[in-house]
Amino acid sequence: MGSRVTFVKKEFFHILRDKRTMLILIIMPIVEIILFGFAISVEIQGINIAVVTSDMGETVRKIEEKIDANPYFKIAGTFYSQDEALKMMRVGKIDMILRFPSGLDRKILSSNHERKSVLSASPVRIIVDASNPNTAVTEQMYLKNVLMSCFSGEGAVAAYGITSGISFETSAVTPEETVRGTSAVASSGTASGMIGGTPAGTSGVASIGHEGNVVPDIRLMYNPGMQSSYNFVPGIMGMIMIIICAMMTSVSIVREKENGTMEVLLVSPVKPLTVIISKMIPYFVISSINLAVILLLAKFVLAVPLSGSLFWTCAISMVYIILSLALGMLISTLVKTQAAAMLSSAMLLLLPVIMLSGMIFPIESEPHFFQWISMTVPARWYISAMRKLMVEGQQLSAVLPELGILSGMAVLLISVALFNLKSRLE
Amino acid sequence: MDSIIAENISKTYGTVKALKEVSLTVQKGELFGLIGADGAGKTTLFRILASLILPDAGKASVEGLDPVSDYRRLRCITGYMPGRFSLYGDLTVEENIRFYATVFGTTLEAGRVLIDDIYKQLEPFRNRAASRLSGGMKQKLALCCALIHSPSVLFLDEPTTGVDPVSRREFWLVLKHLRESGMTVMVSTPYMEEAGQCGRIAFIKEGSILYSETPGRIVESFGETLYAVSSDRMHTLLDDVRSFTGIKYCYSFGDSHHFVVDESFSGEKALAGYLAGIGYGNITVKKIQPTMEDCYMKLSLR
Numbered sequence: 062m063g064s065r066v067t068f069v070k071k072e073f074f075h076i077l078r079d080k081r082t083m084l085i086l087i088i089m090p091i092v093e094i095i096l097f098g099f100a101i102s103v104e105i106q107g108i109n110i111a112v113v114t115s116d117m118g119e120t121v122r123k124i125e126e127k128i129d130a131n132p133y134f135k136i137a138g139t140f141y142s143q144d145e146a147l148k149m150m151r152v153g154k155i156d157m158i159l160r161f162p163s164g165l166d167r168k169i170l171s172s173n174h175e176r177k178s179v180l181s182a183s184p185v186r187i188i189v190d191a192s193n194p195n196t197a198v199t200e201q202m203y204l205k206n207v208l209m210s211c212f213s214g215e216g217a218v219a220a221y222g223i224t225s226g227i228s229f230e231t232s233a234v235t236p237e238e239t240v241r242g243t244s245a246v247a248s249s250g251t252a253s254g255m256i257g258g259t260p261a262g263t264s265g266v267a268s269i270g271h272e273g274n275v276v277p278d279i280r281l282m283y284n285p286g287m288q289s290s291y292n293f294v295p296g297i298m299g300m301i302m303i304i305i306c307a308m309m310t311s312v313s314i315v316r317e318k319e320n321g322t323m324e325v326l327l328v329s330p331v332k333p334l335t336v337i338i339s340k341m342i343p344y345f346v347i348s349s350i351n352l353a354v355i356l357l358l359a360k361f362v363l364a365v366p367l368s369g370s371l372f373w374t375c376a377i378s379m380v381y382i383i384l385s386l387a388l389g390m391l392i393s394t395l396v397k398t399q400a401a402a403m404l405s406s407a408m409l410l411l412l413p414v415i416m417l418s419g420m421i422f423p424i425e426s427e428p429h430f431f432q433w434i435s436m437t438v439p440a441r442w443y444i445s446a447m448r449k450l451m452v453e454g455q456q457l458s459a460v461l462p463e464l465g466i467l468s469g470m471a472v473l474l475i476s477v478a479l480f481n482l483k484s485r486l487e
Numbered sequence: 488m489d490s491i492i493a494e495n496i497s498k499t500y501g502t503v504k505a506l507k508e509v510s511l512t513v514q515k516g517e518l519f520g521l522i523g524a525d526g527a528g529k530t531t532l533f534r535i536l537a538s539l540i541l542p543d544a545g546k547a548s549v550e551g552l553d554p555v556s557d558y559r560r561l562r563c564i565t566g567y568m569p570g571r572f573s574l575y576g577d578l579t580v581e582e583n584i585r586f587y588a589t590v591f592g593t594t595l596e597a598g599r600v601l602i603d604d605i606y607k608q609l610e611p612f613r614n615r616a617a618s619r620l621s622g623g624m625k626q627k628l629a630l631c632c633a634l635i636h637s638p639s640v641l642f643l644d645e646p647t648t649g650v651d652p653v654s655r656r657e658f659w660l661v662l663k664h665l666r667e668s669g670m671t672v673m674v675s676t677p678y679m680e681e682a683g684q685c686g687r688i689a690f691i692k693e694g695s696i697l698y699s700e701t702p703g704r705i706v707e708s709f710g711e712t713l714y715a716v717s718s719d720r721m722h723t724l725l726d727d728v729r730s731f732t733g734i735k736y737c738y739s740f741g742d743s744h745h746f747v748v749d750e751s752f753s754g755e756k757a758l759a760g761y762l763a764g765i766g767y768g769n770i771t772v773k774k775i776q777p778t779m780e781d782c783y784m785k786l787s788l789r
Binding site: 067068074075078079320321322324325326327328330485486487 | 633
């Protein structure tokens with residue numbers, strides 16, 4: 062017992078005196094959480110939008126106000142001709158153009174009387190810079206939603222008397238297309254026609270369709286604000302934990318081999334199990350501190366709800382930490398140098414964890430073969446459990462399969478590491 | 488009584504035969520020296536005896552315990568100091584000793600009696616990181632750590648390699664002191680002049696034990712006439728001496744060449760005259776007493 066305490070103390074000395082490693086251990090999780098949770102976001106903010114209108118009426122002004130008030134958009138200017146706005150897009154000053162037909166006020170009023178009359182003759186046109194297709198789709202969807210709310214909200218009904226009928230014409234253009242001028246825009250624009258045809262716009266489209274249409278009412282569960290940090294935080298936790306734990310433990314054992322201290326430890330009566338346990342304890346403590354820091358960051362900086370049981374969030378994380386430490390042990394029994402330990406931990410873990418854990422790419426959309434492989438990636442189960450607990454706020458019963466699989470994997474890895482551990486040099 | 492017994496131990500690494508049927512015995516309380524050049528197989532033999540690696544063939548016994556089957560008990564009664572500095576550089580002197588004391592189930596205070604002489608020298612540096620000690624101090628610290636549990640057998644693999652002459656002499660004094668306490672000490676060294684310090688020595692070359700005897704008897708049993716020769720051009724001298732009649736073998740030895748002769752040798756004057764005749768200057772040829780290294784050369788050239 063006494064020897065174990067001294068052993069653990071010695072390991073802490075190693076870690077505490079190696080300032081660089083210490084820094085990596087503590088800073089890396091914080092940096093990555095903030096980086097992935099904050100900076101790398103799939104939401105698009107600060108979209109610059111240009112409004113094109115030949116006569117500035119009440120309706121256009123109200124819409125402009127509404128767009129400008131939206132945190133995602135910024136009105137970059139109002140132009141009289143589409144060509145001027147396209148010029149701005151070509152130099153990269155704006156991301157989108159919103160063109161209103163002339164005499165919108167009058168048409169809305171008349172359509173109110175005639176009920177069935179629509180603005181299809183000269184529709185509202187959205188032109189998007191589609192050099193990045195993903196953002197283009199999202200931007201266009203955002204703008205449509207804003208416009209929908211202008212025309213379908215209760216306030217809008219009162220103000221404009223709109224009950225039905227407005228059509229949008231969207232066209233996605235790349236800067237090269239804009240060089241060719243408006244003809245290209247027009248041709249791609251006609252293809253869209255009614256926005257009901259574009260997949261991104263499905264949410265609100267039907268609600269402003271003709272009377273009698275089916276109106277889907279969409280509710281986003283668990284993450285109503287579509288915050289990408291909700292998705293990334295559990296993923297990053299799964300990645301950081303396994304890589305830090307596995308790398309640090311494997312390096313710390315292999316370092317003893319490289320320095321020759323393992324030789325002296327081996328000729329002593331100390332049992333290999335003592336060596337292993339004593340190596341794991343300090344890294345377990347540090348990883349638990351990291352876990353606490355990550356959870357605090359997630360809750361208070363990234364506003365992830367942590368709606369499930371905090372106890373089980375921590376408990377499952379600790380099982381995952383132990384599993385990762387055991388993986389590091391296993392690596393250390395297989396390699397001879399610190400560089401090899403570092404490389405194999407990083408290479409062996411980084412790609413599978415990123416690609417096959419569902420951290421970024423949904424596992425369901427991967428080929429069956431990779432789905433099968435992903436079953437063996439511990440991070441997959443951990444991330445899934447964390448999403449259920451932290452974001453969805455589910456009960457323990459919902460994550461029992463994950464907990465069982467992770468515990469099983471941990472036991473298996475520890476056993477293999479112990480089996481592989483030699484009481485001699487070779 | 489025999490403390491260490493090795494019988495026909497062989498060990499092969501891939502295609503390299505590190506040890507070829509090595510046999511030797513070390514008596515209890517003996518200071519036994521294993522002398523050999525780098526790569527002769529010293530470390531391999533030490534590691535087998537200390538239960539760190541398994542021999543391919545042969546049997547060993549240390550204090551009656553088999554390093555293969557009884558390694559757990561063996562590890563409690565042996566001390567082992569590897570050839571390379573193998574302590575924790577980031578721990579202080581005292582932390583290192585205390586760590587190994589606990590690992591071996593004892594304390595610094597309990598083990599202090601045996602290491603007191605050395606520890607006194609280390610004490611001024613007790614709070615210094617081990618990596619920042621001088622070479623000699625590092626070896627003393629390593630010895631302290633290997634001795635902390637008062638082992639009955641001590642294996643020291645090249646403890647004086649890379650250590651200055653003063654520290655080396657001190658180190659050997661400590662070893663002699665340990666032998667007086669009844670401990671069996673097996674030490675390896677590449678330095679021939681250190682062989683004389685041992686109670687008994689064995690020469691090892693290319694994995695085979697050449698000869699095992701007391702240093703005095705090894706020198707006595709040299710049984711050849713040995714000369715030393717030097718001149719102003721040492722480089723070509725070796726071949727020219729070798730071509731002279733009656734020279735059995737000649738080898739360079741520091742600042743002179745040593746050679747052994749047979750009955751047909753016509754005397755040192757004749758050799759000096761011959762060498763002067765082919766253009767050498769500053770020639771000295773003289774008869775000398777063999778040293779341990781001459782004995783090693785004789786055995787290894789055989």
